[in-house]
Amino acid sequence: MDQAGTLRSIVKKRGGPGSSENKSMDIKGELPGNEGNSPVQVIAVTSGKGGVGKTNVVANLGYALTRLNKRVLVLDADVGLANMDVILGLSPKYNLQHVLNGEKTISDVIISGPGGMKILPASSGVQELSDLSKAQKLCLLSELNSLYDETDVLLIDTSAGISSNVMYFNMAAQEILIVVSPEPTSITDAYAMMKVLFLKHSENHFRLLVNSARNAEEAREVFNNLSLVGQKFLNLSIDYWGYIMQDDHVAKAVRQQKALVERYPNSPASRCFSDLAKIVCENRPNTSSRGNISFFWEQIIENSDALPLEVSKI
Numbered sequence: 001m002d003q004a005g006t007l008r009s010i011v012k013k014r015g016g017p018g019s020s021e022n023k024s025m026d027i028k029g030e031l032p033g034n035e036g037n038s039p040v041q042v043i044a045v046t047s048g049k050g051g052v053g054k055t056n057v058v059a060n061l062g063y064a065l066t067r068l069n070k071r072v073l074v075l076d077a078d079v080g081l082a083n084m085d086v087i088l089g090l091s092p093k094y095n096l097q098h099v100l101n102g103e104k105t106i107s108d109v110i111i112s113g114p115g116g117m118k119i120l121p122a123s124s125g126v127q128e129l130s131d132l133s134k135a136q137k138l139c140l141l142s143e144l145n146s147l148y149d150e151t152d153v154l155l156i157d158t159s160a161g162i163s164s165n166v167m168y169f170n171m172a173a174q175e176i177l178i179v180v181s182p183e184p185t186s187i188t189d190a191y192a193m194m195k196v197l198f199l200k201h202s203e204n205h206f207r208l209l210v211n212s213a214r215n216a217e218e219a220r221e222v223f224n225n226l227s228l229v230g231q232k233f234l235n236l237s238i239d240y241w242g243y244i245m246q247d248d249h250v251a252k253a254v255r256q257q258k259a260l261v262e263r264y265p266n267s268p269a270s271r272c273f274s275d276l277a278k279i280v281c282e283n284r285p286n287t288s289s290r291g292n293i294s295f296f297w298e299q300i301i302e303n304s305d306a307l308p309l310e311v312s313k314i
């Protein structure tokens with residue numbers, strides 16, 4: 001059976017045909033290696049399909065990591081409707097745009113969230129990176145590098161889908177965490193996303209988190225299926241980073257504009273986030289292969305020249 005047939009059969013088993021966006025684009029080349037600095041873990045949290053829970057994952061994984069004494073910086077890079085601040089009840093006055101305009105410094109823009117995690121609102125500003133002169137880019141880089149000593153983990157909340165923006169954040173990060181729900185369309189779109197990252201950018205290593213799972217078995221099945229198809233047709237290596245239970249406390253915490261793990265620490269989903277935070281701490285990336293936080297920013301700024309990028313069929 002071909003890959004489309006195999007995916008269809010998986011999806012069919014799960015209750016209906018799925019859809020995937022057959023879009024891709026072309027961005028950058030190589031990432032420089034680590035130059036011996038103490039590594040910052042840079043994780044892009046992404047998904048093929050929208051609304052699968054990325055922003056909740058970033059907010060709650062971030063909070064759970066602070067409980068393990070990690071210094072967390074969240075980059076809210078969703079250029080659509082950024083709502084990290086909304087779900088955490090924060091009101092950022094400024095964003096990356098103000099830094100680019102020269103009106104504010106990075107430290108003026110960063111806000112403190114629950115558990116002391118820092119949030120850099122960047123949804124406005126990211127698109128403008130491509131318009132900067134070389135001197136402005138260097139100035140911004142040195143500002144951003146000042147975050148280096150204060151951060152253990154950088155989490156990036158991306159938009160959904162295969163747009164150029166999402167791709168370049170993913171390719172600049174050390175680790176790509178794909179969030180998928182057990183719904184058929186989410187599964188096919190997660191596969192489409194990995195396929196684009198592999199075919200266009202040679203990315204062959206992913207982490208997978210199953211969100212809104214009814215139980216561990218359902219989540220494991222989603223992982224097994226995606227891992228099987230990914231390995232068979234694209235030779236992908238996909239690590240299982242576990243699952244987050246479907247839990248009504250998530251929506252309650254969102255309505256209360258509080259981090260779930262802070263507000264309902266003993267809820268089923270909160271316990272899953274604590275497990276996920278431990279997995280993140282145990283899975284330190286190989287720092288020789290991908291850069292650290294300063295390289296992340298360099299990649300982002302350098303590759304912003306590539307925006308907007310042409311979307312083509314894969």
Ligand SMILES: Nc1ncnc2c1ncn2[C@@H]1O[C@H](COP(=O)(O)OP(=O)(O)OP(=O)(O)O)[C@@H](O)[C@H]1O
Binds near residue numbers: 213269
């Ligand atoms: N584990 C869960 N259990 C129950 N509800 C959940 C869970 N995870 C997320 N949700 C609900 O799903 C909705 C979408 O979540 P979220 O905004 O985090 O998705 P997203 O992937 O960031 O969306 P977008 O692609 O639009 O940025 C939220 O209203 C949230 O309450």
Ligand SMILES: [Mg+2]
Binds near residue numbers: 054055056083157158
């Ligand atoms: Mg979101």
